[in-house]
Amino acid sequence: MTTHEQALDLAPGGGLGPAPNVLLIVPPNITFEAFAAPGKNSKSWRHANGHDYGVLITDVPLGVLTISAYLKREFGCAVKVIDFNTEIHKTWNHPDSLDFAPWFTEVLARVQAEGFTPDLVGFSSLFITGYENVLMLARLARQTFPSAFVIGGGNVATTMYREIFEDAPEAFDALCYGEGELPLKELLSAADPRRYCEASNHWVTRGNLQSSGIYTHHFIDRLDDVPYLDYDCIDLQDYHYSPTIKAYTNIADKTNYITYMGSRGCPFLCTFCAAHAVHGRKVRAFSVERIEAELTALKTRLGASTLVIEDDMFLWDVDWAKAVLRIAQRLDLNCFFPNALALYALDWDMLVELHKTGVRQLTLAVESGSARVLKELMRKPLKLSITERVVTDCRKLGIYTDCNIIIGMPGETREDIEDTRRFLRNLGASWYRINVATPLSGSEMYLDARAKGQIKGDIRLAGYKKCVVETEHFTPQEIENIAYDINLESNFLNNIDVRLGHFQHAIEIFSNVLLLRDDHALAMYMIAYCLQRLGQQAQAQQRLDELARGLERSSFWTGFFADKGLWADGQVSFAYLEQLPAAAQLTPA
Known part of the structure; x- marks a missing residue:
């Protein structure tokens, strides 16, 4: 028997009890600074107290819904979810606060006062901009629920576990490496959870980080084994605040939608992306039959008219993608894709199928108007002629095109940026999201920039509008200014x-x-x-x-x-x- 198997020591109830209480927390996905004092190039909203605050993305946390469903099925857990990105619209009223701490404390104390005592507290965080919030909340949860086992998951935990244990060594008992279903099943089945995590290469602890530091994913190969999304663990109305949905004028009813993800993983090697860190590079997908059954159930129960598809790589298989779209058509669900779709797969037939599914707006992964930047710096297999064709075809079909653009990649020159500016002037897309190159933790860009000493300032304050990369060609402030100028020219004046x-x-x-x-x-x-x-x-x-x-x-x-x-x-x-x-x-x- 291996050390891992000995540590697992499967028990009917496990060390956390036969049906543990689980508190799942989604921290704010922006820094307090970006929330309290949004910059000129950032979105804002006005609170009833008269203050303008930065916008938090309030997308439905599909990872949390999946984990909740899995734990309920496998262990009969009682699950409570706090998503601070929606909670902010309901309970925030600390205009004079210097950080989120008083509000975090208040919300956690309310959970305690309601009589919910968690045996397990789990944090899910995807973005580095929420890093400080994760640490602060974990410390406060430890104080509020001292007997709970505290864990973290998502991209931040998977890619920044060393930094987390350096900055907050006492906050977490363990951090999950990659997807969480199977590691959590083992954790809740272990007679001694701490001993199990120390011996597991799917969990990072302070102890095994010092003794080993080698970790592996533990994926579910057959996604159909995952239960249906647990929409009961959230109040869907809370997500009607979503700026992602409200920003799109082509969705008639912005309060009547369900969010779904039918696949995991991305096979491409784009240097700026970190999606593979959690889900891997091999694409795994639900069967078409499973998707139809689940969407039918969700449609019947929730009465939605719009289906928000969150897949990182929806077009990984054209036949599968078309089958999913036809399911939506049969269910009278109009589809919406907040994540950028790969242009190479958007031929005329695919665009027509999308149009039949009510798609009148697409986010396109254009990324750059410089052929050199695409090929050499981003390692993105895309020809500019394909971008031009897709935008033209979308215009013929009446599909609004929203293009992702990244400015300031390490190695990008002023000439490269001017190539992009000129390309956008003549492209004729409907809108452009002009973002600064952000070294996402887990991406090749992050690893290279850190190794070369190009990250300036606090990486935890980085965002798609806040640059922290300095190269021989640009300072961070120059990139922010150039990106905003291109935004104003492309989206307004042109x-x-x-x-x-x-x-x-x-x-x-x-x-x-x-x-x-x-x-x-x-x-x-x-x-x-x-x-x-x-x-x-x-x-x-x-x-x-x-x-x-x-x-x-x-x-x-x-x-x-x-x-x-x-x-x-x-x-x-x-x-x-x-x-x-x-x-x-x-x-x-």
Whole structure:
């Protein structure tokens, strides 16, 4: 018998009891600084207390729903979930606080007061921007529930276990390496959970990190063995706050959707991505029959009209993907994909199938307009001609295109960035998410940048708008400024709907920007221009008056408008927009 098998020492109830109480916690996915003082290039929302706060992504935590279902089936656990990304809209009211600690303490104390005493407390965190929140919450959970076994999982635990045990050595009993179902089954079956974790290469502890430090994934090869998502462990209405859904004007009912993930893993080697760290590079998927059965059950129970598909690599198998789309069609579920789809698989037939499933908006993994950056720095097998074809085909079908763009990859030059800027000017996509290159923990980019000393400042404060990488070509601040400038040029001044004369649709898009950032002067300017072109002079003047007041309050916008020639001596100028080349000069539709 191996040491691992001896430590496991399977018992009917395990060391945590026959049906343990489990508290699953999802920490805030942004730093307190990004929440309390959102930057000019970040989305914000206004609290009832009058303060503007940074937006937290409130996507349904599918990993937590899966683990909850698995633990209930295998052990009959009582499971309670706290997702602080939705909780913030219900109970946050600490405008003078210097960190999240008072609020965290208050929420955990309420759980205790309700009489729920967890035997196991588990944290699920995907993003490095939530790193400090994970540590703070784990410490507070340890104080609030001193007898509980405290664990962590997700991308942060899998890729930053050394940093976690260095920064908070007493906070966690163990960290799960990769997916959690099978390691948790062993943990809850072990007569001595601590002894088991010390001997397991699927769990990281302070002890085995010092003695071994070698860990392996423990995957479920046949995903059909995983139970249906446990939507009972959350209040789905809490997720109606989701900015991911609200940002998309093509979804008619933004409060009536279910979220699903039919596959795990990604076979590609993109240097900026860390999806493989938890789920591996081999794609595993639910069978089509399983997916149809589960979606039918969810549709019947929840009455949803929209299916949000969260797969990292939905198009891994074209036939499988089309089969899933046809299931959605039969169930009258309109599909929505918040994660970027791989362009190489988006041929005309696939786009038509997506369109039949109600898809009117797609996020595209364009990443760069520089062929050199794509091939040499990102190792992404994508030709720019494919991007152009997909955008053109989407425009023919009436599908709104939202393109992911990354600026500031280590090794990227000013010429490379200008190549991207020029490419976007002529691409004609509907919108561009211009992000700074972020060294995600577990990605090749992170490992290389750390080895070369290119990470400047606190990596835990990094985000898609906050750069922490410095190279021989750029400082972090330069990259942030360039990325924001390309954002303003591509999405506003060079907006394809405006160039095509789709002024009413453009107004809807820019109005949506103001919902997320009500002081966005360029959105006001573009709305005023569109209203003027529609002959609505009075409404246009109201927007211009609002714009004038906004410029008086913002040195940034005053400087930007002056540099672009949009405003001078108290007067607006639309000359920049009127000299743009006709949309017919774009890739033909």
